Amino acid sequence: MFSKASIALFITLHGSCTPYIVPPSLSQVSRPSFLSKFATAKNNARIAKSSSLAMGFMEEFIANRDAEQLAKSNASYLSTLNTRVDKINKLEPAIEDLSDEELTAKTTEFRSRIAKGESVDSLLEEAFAVVREAAWRVLEQRHYDVQLLGGLILHDGRLAEMATGEGKTLVSTLPCYVNALMNKGPAMVITVNDYLARRDMEKMGQVHRYLGLTVGLIQAGMKEDERRKAYACDVVYVTNAELGFDYLRDHLALSPAQTVLPPLNAEGKFEGFVVVDEADSVLIDEARTPLIISKQVPAPANKYKAANTLAENLKDGVHYTVDLKNKAIVLNDRGYKDCERALGVQSLFEEPSDASGAWAPYIMNAVKAKELFNKDIEYMVLPDGGGVGIIDAFTGRVLDGRRWSDGLHQSIEAKEGIEVSEQSKVIAKVTYQVRESIKCICLCFVYITSLTYRTILSHNSLFFVSSLDSPA
Numbered sequence: 001m002f003s004k005a006s007i008a009l010f011i012t013l014h015g016s017c018t019p020y021i022v023p024p025s026l027s028q029v030s031r032p033s034f035l036s037k038f039a040t041a042k043n044n045a046r047i048a049k050s051s052s053l054a055m056g057f058m059e060e061f062i063a064n065r066d067a068e069q070l071a072k073s074n075a076s077y078l079s080t081l082n083t084r085v086d087k088i089n090k091l092e093p094a095i096e097d098l099s100d101e102e103l104t105a106k107t108t109e110f111r112s113r114i115a116k117g118e119s120v121d122s123l124l125e126e127a128f129a130v131v132r133e134a135a136w137r138v139l140e141q142r143h144y145d146v147q148l149l150g151g152l153i154l155h156d157g158r159l160a161e162m163a164t165g166e167g168k169t170l171v172s173t174l175p176c177y178v179n180a181l182m183n184k185g186p187a188m189v190i191t192v193n194d195y196l197a198r199r200d201m202e203k204m205g206q207v208h209r210y211l212g213l214t215v216g217l218i219q220a221g222m223k224e225d226e227r228r229k230a231y232a233c234d235v236v237y238v239t240n241a242e243l244g245f246d247y248l249r250d251h252l253a254l255s256p257a258q259t260v261l262p263p264l265n266a267e268g269k270f271e272g273f274v275v276v277d278e279a280d281s282v283l284i285d286e287a288r289t290p291l292i293i294s295k296q297v298p299a300p301a302n303k304y305k306a307a308n309t310l311a312e313n314l315k316d317g318v319h320y321t322v323d324l325k326n327k328a329i330v331l332n333d334r335g336y337k338d339c340e341r342a343l344g345v346q347s348l349f350e351e352p353s354d355a356s357g358a359w360a361p362y363i364m365n366a367v368k369a370k371e372l373f374n375k376d377i378e379y380m381v382l383p384d385g386g387g388v389g390i391i392d393a394f395t396g397r398v399l400d401g402r403r404w405s406d407g408l409h410q411s412i413e414a415k416e417g418i419e420v421s422e423q424s425k426v427i428a429k430v431t432y433q434v435r436e437s438i439k440c441i442c443l444c445f446v447y448i449t450s451l452t453y454r455t456i457l458s459h460n461s462l463f464f465v466s467s468l469d470s471p472a
Contacts, residue, residue, distance in 0.1 A: 078149075084125055085148045091129040100137070106130045107212040110181050120178060124155065127178045131207065135173060138206045147171045154275060155179070169200055172275045173207050180213055180234040185262050185272025188236045190243060192278050192286070194219050200277075201237040208235045218242045227260040240282045244291040248428040252293065290431045294424040300356040304366070304407075304414040307359070310342055311366035322371050329367045339363055365411035373412055381416055388412050 095103070107130075110123055128151060132143040143151070147167055151174030153160045162168040176187040191197050198217060205215035216230030218238035227246060230236060250259040265271050276282050316322055319335030331339070339348055339359070348360040373379060380398065382389045388409060389398040403409045403424075410420045 081149050081152050084152055085145050087125040088128050088132070088148055089145070091126055092132070095126075095129045095133045098133070103130065103133060103137075104210065104212050107181070111183065114182060120182060124152075124178060127181070128152075128174050130211065131174050131177050134210050135170065135207050138210045139170075139203070141167070141170055143167075143170060143174065148174070151175055159279065168277070169204060172200075172277070173204050175273065176235050176275060177208060177211065177213065179273035180208070184265075185270060186216070186231060186233060186236045187273040187275070188238060188243070189275045189277060190238055190240050190282060192281050193239055194242075196277070197237045197239050205235070205237070218246070224258070224260055231260055231262050240276075240286065241291065244430060245293065248291060248293050248430055252428055287431055290429050292426055293428040294426050296422040297425045299407075299410050299420050299423040301410075301414075301420040303356055303359075303362050304410050304420050306343075307362035307366040308369070308411065308414040310339060310363060311370050313342075314338070314367060316371065320367055324372070327368075327372050329364065329371060331363070331367075361407055362411070365406070365408045366414070368408060369411040369415045373408075375416070379412060381418065385419070387418065387421055388416065 098106075106127075110127060113123060114120060128143075128148060132148070136142045144167075147170060150160045150162060150168070150171040154171065155175040155178060160168075160171070162171065172189055176189060180187040189197075189200060191200065198219065201215060201217045205217075208215050213234040214232075216233030216236040218227060218230050218236065220239075220242060222230070230238075231246075246260055250261050253259050262270065262272060314320060314335060319338060320329050320331045322329050336348060340346065343359055345352075345359060347358075348363060349358045351358055375381065377391065378393075379388050379390055381387075382398070389400075390402045390404065391397070392399050404412070405424065407423060410423055413420050
């Protein structure tokens with residue numbers, strides 16, 4: 001039977017308890033075995049159910065405590081923000097009375113005050129009021145209070161979410177202007193494509209230019225001198241891909257004169273300010289695919305041909321197994337030993353003296369080409385010595401200029417008996433990530449999961465995150 005302590009625990013967790021207790025008559029030695037099994041099974045089931053309920057109760061309890069702490073933190077944080085918004089609103093009449101010359105002169109005044117030791121936070125409200133008035137005079141768009149809140153959050157280095165139509169593009173002008181005043185590096189607005197970067201620069205750049213800041217734009221196809229000049233501006237609009245590739249190219253440069261990104265400080269850190277538009281796309285979706293710079297190098301054609309000949313003599317189920325679902329093959333022990341014996345090497349993973357690479361990837365790709373890639377289905381042999389063309393599985397068209405990586409393309413060429421083409425060699429690779437050396441904040445359209453961002457604070461339809469974790 002259940003002990004008093006067990007019953008007390010159930011009552012404590014659930015308020016009431018109706019555990020299944022075996023009657024004394026069934027506890028006799030003479031009771032039928034099926035009744036004993038029935039009682040034991042039902043008792044175990046009820047204990048398991050009660051345990052799961054207890055776990056659910058604890059999860060709910062912890063969630064409620066988190067919600068209470070969140071609400072308390074939210075109220076305190078929003079109270080501080082609203083106080084600053086009220087200060088900005090009180091400055092509006094005085095700022096409105098300034099002439100164009102007096103308003104634009106504020107930028108020089110702010111920079112002078114910062115140079116004399118005044119903190120940026122001490123002039124934050126006045127600077128926001130200046131940007132709001134400049135946006136109204138140039139674009140006839142006035143920052144609403146919720147947009148001022150968004151700007152304050154971004155300046156603090158936190159995550160903000162705004163729904164479509166709430167003017168997140170206009171919000172970015174506020175922290176970008178303030179941080180560009182410090183002359184420590186450009187304020188960058190990173191977005192997902194060239195169109196958005198150009199659109200934002202052409203429209204919001206008017207506000208910054210009106211206030212005396214320089215505005216740069218980075219687009220695909222720009223030359224080195226154009227990029228260097230754009231990055232030297234106070235505010236820079238750039239895509240995540242272009243910034244990433246400029247980072248890689250700078251690390252491949254032979255001298256500082258060949259670099260384009262802004263110079264780092266004495267500690268090797270970037271002191272500028274970064275706004276990431278569509279943060280979920282830039283920091284999560286597209287961050288899965290690394291940015292790669294490669295070059296073409298001669299392929300060891302003899303190795304590809306030898307591996308193809310060897311693969312033709314290997315048998316499925318004897319030397320390897322095929323995983324059609326995952327498009328993979330796995331060599332077994334016999335497969336490795338027979339390949340090593342045929343090639344006259346001790347191990348398929350040893351690097352040969354000619355530095356052409358171990359045999360293992362050549363064998364694997366040759367077997368993949370044999371078992372997983374079919375002519376006129378996954379690929380076709382192009383006429384006039386055009387090599388192998390990849391067929392799009394959705395449209396049936398040949399993907400012009402596309403090639404399989406890691407030597408698979410060359411293995412298929414060897415399989416078809418055509419000339420093995422040059423292969424790509426990766427010389428630089430990086431994944432897009434936020435580093436601690438960059439004061440980086442994110443302005444996004446869709447909600448970021450709590451696995452990446454912590455402590456959501458809400459205010460109407462604008463959401464804030466108290467801390468931003470750097471993706472690994």
